[in-house]
Amino acid sequence: xxxxxxxxxxxxxxxxxxxxxxxxxxxxxxxxxxxxxxxxxxxxxxxxxxxxxxxxxxxxxxxxxxxxxxxxxxxxxxxxxxxxxxxxxxxxxxxxxxxxxxxxxxxxxxxxxxxxxxxxxxxxxxxxxxxxxxxxxx
Numbered sequence: 001x002x003x004x005x006x007x008x009x010x011x012x013x014x015x016x017x018x019x020x021x022x023x024x025x026x027x028x029x030x031x032x033x034x035x036x037x038x039x040x041x042x043x044x045x046x047x048x049x050x051x052x053x054x055x056x057x058x059x060x061x062x063x064x065x066x067x068x069x070x071x072x073x074x075x076x077x078x079x080x081x082x083x084x085x086x087x088x089x090x091x092x093x094x095x096x097x098x099x100x101x102x103x104x105x106x107x108x109x110x111x112x113x114x115x116x117x118x119x120x121x122x123x124x125x126x127x128x129x130x131x132x133x134x135x136x137x138x
Contacts, residue, residue, distance in 0.1 A: 004026040015119060049063060053134070059125040062122040063120070065136050066118065074137065075094055075135075078106075080104070081130050085128050089125070094121045097110070
């Protein structure tokens with residue numbers, strides 16, 4: 001019951017009110033920490049790896065994926081030649097997944113489903129070494 005003049009709880013209720021305030025504050029902090037852990041849980045498994053390679057005599061570019069936990073992985077490749085160079089076709093492999101395109105094509109994304117493992121993405125041009133931009137996302 002409240003004292004009408006001072007608007008303070010009477011007697012033992014004041015101590016109970018202080019305990020409740022501390023409990024609510026503790027629960028609020030714990031809830032905020034838990035929510036931040038949950039929010040980070042969805043992004044912890046996402047990864048993106050990128051690499052750029054300049055033209056080389058091998059006409060290829062490779063990059064390691066790091067550990068991939070399995071499922072869907074996106075392969076991004078953009079390759080281009082210096083102005084006036086004849087067109088070239090390239091192929092790429094990532095585990096059991098592979099594809100190809102012309103270096104003159106716009107950058108492309110391929111979708112693969114692979115088991116958990118460490119992978120190496122390798123792209124190789126048939127002739128004329130392009131500039132490569134490789135990317136993996138999951």
